[in-house]
Amino acid sequence: MGKRTGCSKGKGGSMHMFNTAKNFFGGHGIVGAQVPIGTGIAFAEQYKKSKGVVFTCLGDGAMNQGQVYESFNMASLWKLPVVYVVENNEYAMGTSVPRSSSVVELCKRGEGCGVPGRQVDGMDVFAVVGAADDAAKLCRNGNGPILLEMKTYRFRGHSMSDPAKYRTRQEVDEVRETVNEAVEFAQNSPEPDVDELYTDVYK
Amino acid sequence: MASCLRRYGRRLSVSICEKRELSTACEGKVIQQQQQQQQQQTAKLLNLCSAINQALHLALETDPRSYVFGEDVSFGGVFRCTTGLTERFGKNRVFNTPLCEQGIVGFGIGLAAMGNRAIAEIQFADYIYPAFDQIVNEAAKFRYRSGNQYDCGGLTIRAPYGAVGHGGHYHSQSPEAFFCHVPGIKVVIPRSPQQAKGLLLSCIRDPNPVVFFEPKWLYRLAVEEVPEHDYMLPLSEAEVIREGSDITLVGWGAQLSIMEQACTDAEKDGISCELIDLKTLIPWDKETVETSVRKTGRLLISHEAPVTGGFGAEISASIVERCFLRLEAPVARVCGLDTPFPLVFEPFYMPTKNKILDAIKSTVNY
Numbered sequence: 045m046g047k048r049t050g051c052s053k054g055k056g057g058s059m060h061m062f063n064t065a066k067n068f069f070g071g072h073g074i075v076g077a078q079v080p081i082g083t084g085i086a087f088a089e090q091y092k093k094s095k096g097v098v099f100t101c102l103g104d105g106a107m108n109q110g111q112v113y114e115s116f117n118m119a120s121l122w123k124l125p126v127v128y129v130v131e132n133n134e135y136a137m138g139t140s141v142p143r144s145s146s147v148v149e150l151c152k153r154g155e156g157c158g159v160p161g162r163q164v165d166g167m168d169v170f171a172v173v174g175a176a177d178d179a180a181k182l183c184r185n186g187n188g189p190i191l192l193e194m195k196t197y198r199f200r201g202h203s204m205s206d207p208a209k210y211r212t213r214q215e216v217d218e219v220r221e222t223v224n225e226a227v228e229f230a231q232n233s234p235e236p237d238v239d240e241l242y243t244d245v246y247k
Numbered sequence: 248m249a250s251c252l253r254r255y256g257r258r259l260s261v262s263i264c265e266k267r268e269l270s271t272a273c274e275g276k277v278i279q280q281q282q283q284q285q286q287q288q289t290a291k292l293l294n295l296c297s298a299i300n301q302a303l304h305l306a307l308e309t310d311p312r313s314y315v316f317g318e319d320v321s322f323g324g325v326f327r328c329t330t331g332l333t334e335r336f337g338k339n340r341v342f343n344t345p346l347c348e349q350g351i352v353g354f355g356i357g358l359a360a361m362g363n364r365a366i367a368e369i370q371f372a373d374y375i376y377p378a379f380d381q382i383v384n385e386a387a388k389f390r391y392r393s394g395n396q397y398d399c400g401g402l403t404i405r406a407p408y409g410a411v412g413h414g415g416h417y418h419s420q421s422p423e424a425f426f427c428h429v430p431g432i433k434v435v436i437p438r439s440p441q442q443a444k445g446l447l448l449s450c451i452r453d454p455n456p457v458v459f460f461e462p463k464w465l466y467r468l469a470v471e472e473v474p475e476h477d478y479m480l481p482l483s484e485a486e487v488i489r490e491g492s493d494i495t496l497v498g499w500g501a502q503l504s505i506m507e508q509a510c511t512d513a514e515k516d517g518i519s520c521e522l523i524d525l526k527t528l529i530p531w532d533k534e535t536v537e538t539s540v541r542k543t544g545r546l547l548i549s550h551e552a553p554v555t556g557g558f559g560a561e562i563s564a565s566i567v568e569r570c571f572l573r574l575e576a577p578v579a580r581v582c583g584l585d586t587p588f589p590l591v592f593e594p595f596y597m598p599t600k601n602k603i604l605d606a607i608k609s610t611v612n613y
Contacts, residue, residue: 054591056416073417074374075346108345110377136346137370138319144345241592245585 047233054236055244075136076109078102079128083115086126086189097183098126099176105136107150113157119189120158127179128159128191131166133198151193159189166194290472295465298440298473299328299405302447303366305477307336310364313401313451315341317351317368325370326407326466352378352404356386356456359399364451372408372460373417379425386456387431400454405447407463408436409501410551410597415590421500421552421583426458427529427561433457433482434528436500439465441473445480446526453482462501469504485532487539491521493611494545497536497562499525502549502598509603518611528558536562537569544575545610549598554582576613579606 047054052062052070062070069085072078082100089096106112107130119126130150134141142148151161164175172194179190293301307313315332321343323330332341344351348369355367369375375382382404390398410419426434435450435457437443443461450457488503489510498506503524510520521539525531540546546566548559563578581598589596 055589060416073415105346108347108350110347110349137325138322139343139346144343235591238592238595241584241589241595242586245587 047230048236049230049233053240055240076102076106076112079106079109079112079115080118082128083119083124083126086119086124087122090122090125095184096125097180098124099129100126101129101131103136104130104132104134104141104145104150105139106130107153108145116154116157116159116189116191120154123186123188125183125186126189127176127183128154128189129176130191130193131196132193133196135198149193151191154189154191159191161191161193163193163195166196288474288476290474292470293440293473294467295437295440295443295461295469296326296328296467298444299447299461300330300332301473301475302444302451303329303332304335306364306366306448306451307332307340309477312362313340313364313366314358315366315368316344316355317405318344318346318370320368324368326463328405328461328466329368347377348374349377349381352381353385355402355404356381356389356399359401359456360389360397362401364401364403365399366403366405366451369404369406371418371420371463372406372422373420375404375406375422378404382426382432382456382458383429387429389431389456391431398454399456402456403447403451403453403459404457405459405461407466408460409462409464410588410593411464412593413590414588416587419588419593421460421550423458423460423499423528423550424552424556424558427558429529431456433530434460435482435526436460436462436528437526438462438488438500438503438524439469440471442480442524442526444473445478446482448477449479449482452479457482460500464501465504480526483527483530483532485526485535486524487521487535488524489520489522491519491543493519493543494547494607495521495523495536495539495543496547496549496603496607497523497525497559498549499528500551502551505598505600506549506603508600509607512600512604513607516608518607520607525562531562533565533569536566540566540570541573544573545579545613546570546574547579547581547603547606547610549581549603551583551598553585554580555585557582576610579610581606 052060060071062068079100079102082098086098089098102112118124132141132150147153149163151163154161162175165171175192179192182190303315307315315329319325320329321333321341329341351367351369355365358365369378386399386402408421423434423436426432433453433455435446437446447459450459489507496506496510503522506522510522513520521543523536523539546563548562550557550559552558559580559582563580567574567578581603583598584596586596
């Protein structure tokens with residue numbers, strides 16, 4: 045929210061959330077830019093022999109960016125421990141998947157570059173956890189990158205009180221309360237100091 | 248021929264028709280339209296995105312071999328600049344592309360290489376960088392490296408640029424300086440609806456690839472009388488939009504309205520400011536700026552992009568070369584700070600009216 049107590053000291057925008065303690069390298073505003081970056085992080089992990097795995101998340105829109113395929117090729121060539129998680133909610137801004145992608149089964153799009161893929165029901169939390177677990181295991185054992193396509197969909201309404209079949213009223217209220225608490229904390233936090241304007245441009 | 252178009256103040260522009268090397272379909276239709284409309288040159292109050300929309304309609308109407316494409320342009324685009332085009336000209340000429348800027352521009356170069364007018368939209372100028380290689384290494388060099396056997400002159404790339412109050416890192420950038428360093432392309436930035444329509448039509452019909460940056464802040468905010476007929480404004484001609492005698496200010500796009508406010512304030516302190524809209528950044532009109540600086544002896548340049556390496560540096564260096572002994576003070580640059588475009592710090596980052604006013608005073612009092 046652009047406050048000092050926020051992640052990135054309030055200097056990033058709404059998509060720029062980071063957490064070094066959890067090795068979360070942040071959200072990205074430029075579609076597809078995170079894919080080669082995640083691939084590079086995976087190389088670093090492999091080099092260290094850390095048995096670490098990198099989860100690089102991207103949307104269906106990013107699947108038409110060239111740098112994604114450059115990344116797939118490098119990851120496959122060097123057997124990098126990276127799981128590419130494609131959240132396919134059918135729309136990138138106003139661009140729908142079937143109208144913009146000649147191969148709509150996104151899990152197959154890595155095959156041409158040697159990245160096997162699997163489609164997962166992205167609305168089923170157990171399926172997602174299971175698939176992530178399996179993929180991480182395979183990666184850790186040096187099998188190379190994997191693509192997981194999470195099939196999900198974008199809700200039409202923004203309001204939390206959307207009548208949704210899969211949520212009870214009570215659950216909605218509980219989540220709303222948690223969100224409200226977080227918002228109140230953020231709104232009461234001070235903004236970053238003006239001195240921060242010039243920090244972290246260079247080291 | 249083009250010199251007769253220099254204008255001062257806000258009068259209706261005179262229509263011109265420049266010779267084009269691409270398809271000649273447009274030339275005939277434009278002349279026809281001019282003759283029909285010469286009797287009644289009506290104008291309408293339009294905002295910037297509507298003026299651009301009109302230009303696109305005219306471009307496609309006058310040349311059947313012109314195309315508009317980009318992300319989400321079919322439904323009208325995220326800023327509504329392409330409204331009504333698909334309905335009127337069909338899906339074969341106005342269509343959506345996937346999310347792939349490098350591909351969009353490369354594809355546009357190919358289309359233009361076949362003598363078509365390819366009007367590519369990049370959704371935000373902040374996203375133009377994947378296409379940088381295509382623009383610099385392909386579009387800008389096509390004619391040169393083929394010894395004029397091939398060219399992609401019909402290519403026009405449109406992109407919304409500039410601060411919008413809440414855009415943050417990736418919806419506010421002014422990347423014009425990167426492209427001003429590339430001989431072979433032109434870079435054009437309009438300041439208002441009436442300017443945008445005429446300049447965009449000139450860019451589309453110019454036989455060179457052009458990058459056209461549209462100030463998104465003004466899409467809805469700027470409203471003025473825009474002539475309804477087909478008209479073009481000359482490229483590489485700067486315009487003195489306010490006459491003065493103590494200091495010359497040079498800018499482009501949305502920044503000009505901020506500079507104008509500073510000029511008005513400075514006048515209250517007895518400082519007479521001359522304000523120039525550069526319009527075309529490359530190739531830029533050095534003569535107009537030099538003539539003005541020879542009159543005033545002082546120069547101030549202002550742009551939203553960060554000061555270091557911004558286009559103001561080129562203007563400053565060139566004018567110092569030409570007017571060194573005439574200058575009464577160092578050339579002032581009031582620009583964005585040398586930081587990534589910030590979100591919460593935007594008010595500090597921007598070259599505001601007061602920063603410009605301070606610089607005017609210190610330059611005049613040097």
